[in-house]
Amino acid sequence: MKRNSNDFFKTDLTTWEIGPYHGSLPAPMRLKLSLDGEIIASCQIETGFLHRGLEKACELHSWKSVIAYADHLDPEAAVFGELVLCLGVEEIGEIVVPARAQCIRVILAELTRISSHLAYIVRIARAVGSETIIHYVLRDRERILDLFELLTGARFSLNFLRFGGVCADVTDGFIERVLEVCEMIRIRMKEYNDLFTFNHGFLKRSAFVGTLPTSLIRACGMTGPNARASGVNFDVRKETPYMGYDELEFQIPLGQGEGGNIGDVHDRFLLRLREISQSMEILKQVADRVPAGDFISSKVEKDYVVPPGEAYARIESSRGLLGCHVVSDGKEKPSRVQFRPPSLAHLMAVPELVEGIRIEDLPVVLASLDLGVAEADR
């Protein structure tokens, strides 16, 4: 290493490896840090500890079973994986989804988005060390999981969407319960703000820390709330609307930098809170206009064969742009199902982002990126 006279007081770099299973990491991955005192000089990231061979498993199963695997893509926000696969297959087969099924899908997707963002709050609160807010948020997330259970019978791996619609119709009183939960979360959001968002301790840990510059976002191709918190206005729901999002009125919140500067940890956190309230707006609109009719397209019969062809579907998942390239050769099993997970770009940005921050801020910055290592590893 080259040294000049100004570097005389600089200390030697120490290397520190944080293994795959560690309490300060949001998910299994391996970080190789070289530290200059408390400052991180450089960082290397290694993932793959959650590689399940998902895409190979998709190729080995019949089309119907692939839905169950797509929902294991990102278990925390399971619906998005199913949704992007179904959209792709529907584009190949030219299946028209009934309006009722679309509404149910939107309700599920937005509930999943809220649930995933609540889990994000849990992770960041854990990184900061605020125990109480974890339990409050988990208490409220349980209500959403109850809704999933009421509709689909499962809490996490829903396996509910089908090609051309959904698996079952909504039960009586489900829509009212959705509205109830929305109202409850709206009230609880104030509680979170009082307890955590504008808490002195949390602000000190999060404001001005881990600022994500726009250049890095463009270089890595980051999408989703992380990019929007830094001011990059991109949302698939607005740009290429799918599933009737163009008929709904909602805004895309952008980072404003109330706590510190635009794009820091606190800004990313606040943006998630705003997205939750926007999702609740969407839910309220959809709940008013659930039409009567079929919940699955009549074209899709029991032994439905996907015709040969290919499609590329893209949706906005809770972490960013989720794409899916589906290739069918007209046989029983898919020829190729390839996912474009948003977290891959977030993971790529980590080494550059953590350069120059202090070691004690590392868990907070990592948690604030909302890394879905499961979907990045596939």
Added chain:
Amino acid sequence: MNTGNDQISWIVSWCRAIGLTPSNTPPWLYALLALLCTFCFVVVPSGAFISYLDRKLSADLQARVGPNRAGPGGLFQPFADILKLLQKDTQKQWGWRENFWLSVHTMALYSTLAVLPLGSVALLVDTEMSAFLPFWSALVLGLGTMLLGLSQESVPGWFGGIRVAAQTLAGSFPALVALLCVGIRAGGFRWSVLANSQGFSPWSWAVFANPFLLVAFFIFVMSGLVLLAIAPLDGGLSMSDIHGGGIFPSFRTEAELISFWEILRIFPLVGNHCGSFSGCLAAPQRLYSWTSET
């Protein structure tokens, strides 16, 4: 009747105050018994109960139940934890660093025992023990921590060790000077001499004997704050250093439970200081003589 010159007189007076009379049984038995009973029936159960309360209360704050399976309402949870920890294997890799760490801790423990102002009987060594002993042990602790920091083989560890050592020195010397003032007035530096030189009423306390001693008392308290790094005087371990990141000026929502608990740490410290600067140590004896006269 005690004359006041007896070194263990004040323990006996404590015993008398709870109804025991010194017969032929040696007084050290009383002292040991009292220590043992206090430890077994007061210290350990209250510590366990407080940890149980802590877990239950924090669970209640977090909308949970807390431990409720071990014993009635989970009351025996701390005992289960302790018994489980006793059954765990020891760590396999035991190097020189761990030995060093253990020896430093042993020294600290020993000096705590030595500092307890119980007179000559209940102590491990002859305790015509001077009031300088705590400072000696504090210096040992500071030196030990510094050596431990130096053995970390990293520059932050180095500076951490030196920081602690500097803090210890910065706290010790003013306290030493303050203690010198009290000792010169009392005519000796043993705890017993210090205690017996002061009367029961505040008018005979060392603090109010003259203005210099009043100043010395405040210096003593301040240096204690520095030694223990309690909130206002924790310059060596300053918060912005530990928390890192930027300093944020505009939001001031100061509802931090942590700082409240840090304030509570002051009370035992202040009690300790008042003990050596006022007549508290001699209080039972004075009380006894006062009740027996009337």
Added chain:
Amino acid sequence: MDKNPLISRLNKTVPGAVLEVRRFGRSPISSIWVETQSIQRLGEALKSDPECKFDWLENLSVVEFEGVFVITYFLRSTVTQHTVVLRLSAVLASPTSEVVIPSVWKIWPMAVPMEKDAQEMFGVVFKAPQGSTTVEDSDAKIKILPEGWDGFPLRKNYVFPKEFINIPHSRPVVNRAIPKKTIQ
């Protein structure tokens, strides 16, 4: 002549690179079949195109059709919101050999994890013609498969391993007699 003005511009800047223009599946997006060795020049031309400015590689997918790898680049512009699909094909010499494709990570830096992914899963090596700027030289070390892994899992002819690092890759079948419980 091409109706698409983009294609005619591309034909001017990089002559002979565009082989064929089709629709991608049933979507309105046009997919451009590209001559393999000219992908880098074409990428630079697309990125600096005055009207479209394709500056974002959204997805890179590799599909195997009977020994031929079709590599698909999904491009998008963050300025004008245009999308386009680039495709190129590479023929496998033998079932276990690797395929060498020019890398595009100097043009679109977000291609690094995707190219590494394809390299590990399919054995498609992305290399610059000079050989100086492979993906291995970049900073991001996102590696998915463990050290010492043999073969390329997502190829159609891939055979699952029998064991890896002394852990058998199978579950012993145990016919355990289930004790009958008397229901009381």
Added chain:
Amino acid sequence: MAGAFYLSTIGQIMKWARSRSLWYISTGTACCADEVLDTMGCRYDLERFGCLPQVDPRQADLLIVCGMVSYKAAPHLKNLYENMLAPKYVLAVGACANCGGPFSPEFSYSVVAGADQIIPVDVFVPGCPPRPEAIMNGLIALQEKICGQESSHF
């Protein structure tokens, strides 16, 4: 006599203490990790059983393997288990940790067919992912196993 007394009474107390104070470390992967998080949360509350989450494996008694174990992670999981101190137990949560589940050896090339191929597992909890009630059931079964009782929970 003393040995018999130890085995009968004190031994029982010691077993009781071990079973009622299972401090755990969880190797979170995916959906099962979310369910374990919910089990820790306020509706189900693992702390009722005396379980405290730990970060350091040396302080933990129970290793909760949530979800699948890949070949890349297998040596690290083994290392984690070996770093735990002696009375230690393993709870395998989820179908992937039990036998591979949806990623069983014939469908997935990179998932170990069950955590018991690497480390000894005490209690398996089935489900994909198992509900929090099932995880608590597995924990109670483990407590009964430690106490040496015939388990009634399976």
